[in-house]
Amino acid sequence: MSGEPSYSVVVPVFNSSASLYELADRLDLVFSNYSNEPFEIIFVDDGSTTEQTWQSLTELAQRYENIRAFRLSKNFGQGAATLAGIEKARGHWIITMDDDLQHHPEDIPCLLEYRQHDVVIARFSDKKCAYSKKLFSRLKSALDIRLLGLPKNLVSSSFKVITRRVALEILAINTSRPFIIALVLAVTSDIVNVEVVHGERRYGGSNYSVRRSLSLISNLLFNNSAILLRLMSIFGFALAGLSFLFGGFLVVRHLIYQSTVEGWASLMVVMLLSTGVVVACLGVLGEYVSRLIETAERRPLYTIKEERDSMGNS
DSSP, rough: OOOOOSEEEEEESOOHHHHHHHHHHHHHHHHHHSSOOOOOEEEEEEOOOOOHHHHHHHHHHHHHEEEEEEESSOOOOOHHHHHHHHHHOOOSSEEEOOOSSSSSSSGGGHTTTTTTTSSEEESSSOOOOOOHHHHHHHHHHHHHHHHHOOOTTTOSOOOEEEHHHHHHHHTTSSSSSHHHHHHEEEEEEEEEEEEEOOOOOSSSSSOOOOHHHHHHHHHHHSSSSSSSHHHHHHHHHHHHHHHHHHHHHHOOOOOOOOOOOOOHHHHHHHHHHHHHHHHHHHHHHHHHHHHHHHHTTTTTTEEEEEOTTTTOOO
């Protein structure tokens, strides 16, 4: 492909194969009909456990001159894999999407109609996924609004268009566990939604287990928000205030009635409760400190093991 591309499509991949061929064909057709401007497709294999995934990407990179494939040395997570693709992208507009075809390539021109904005995010009219995943999606949307400051009239999804300027700015942010929408909100407020259709999954099952979903929520809470520290502080001051009031009550009662309060059981309950709160707070602090250490050590978000393109480069 000659010249710098106008558009770069970044697709993080994990344990996929069958959907990749159809995705590549449909992306090629969409851009061929949409514009005469050059484009590229960047697949990032996020440490797939199936060798067939990388074999399929290698074959696609050899078949299409505008496809580049990168293989990470281990599974770093979708956010890191997406940033790896964004860093390698050369287009003026960068489109990120999933590999399972639930994001329709044919909707990309609809998003690009609003490319005068910094970021264009797909809003799905009706998500075709399990009820449990819909519940998780609603929880995540509520946290995006409460913790990240996402405007209430917007929703986030991994199907989006970002400008090259925004891409360079989010790549400059040093974080050990990236959360893409948090990075986007840190550099721009010029964000719009475009409603599109969410497709049925026809290849394989979802890679987002309960563990992965909880990990995503954990990254949002600890790496992109200080809300737990604030709640811990509020709860600590409230508990301290109640303790002082209760202590004052006991002193006054003793002075008035000149009696010794037996209260051994209540004292033990208070001590155990206080100890439990302190230990829990130390656990929260420890989680924050461990993640701060990861950031301070400047551990790589990802490492690339192999690369393939139409020229056979590796």
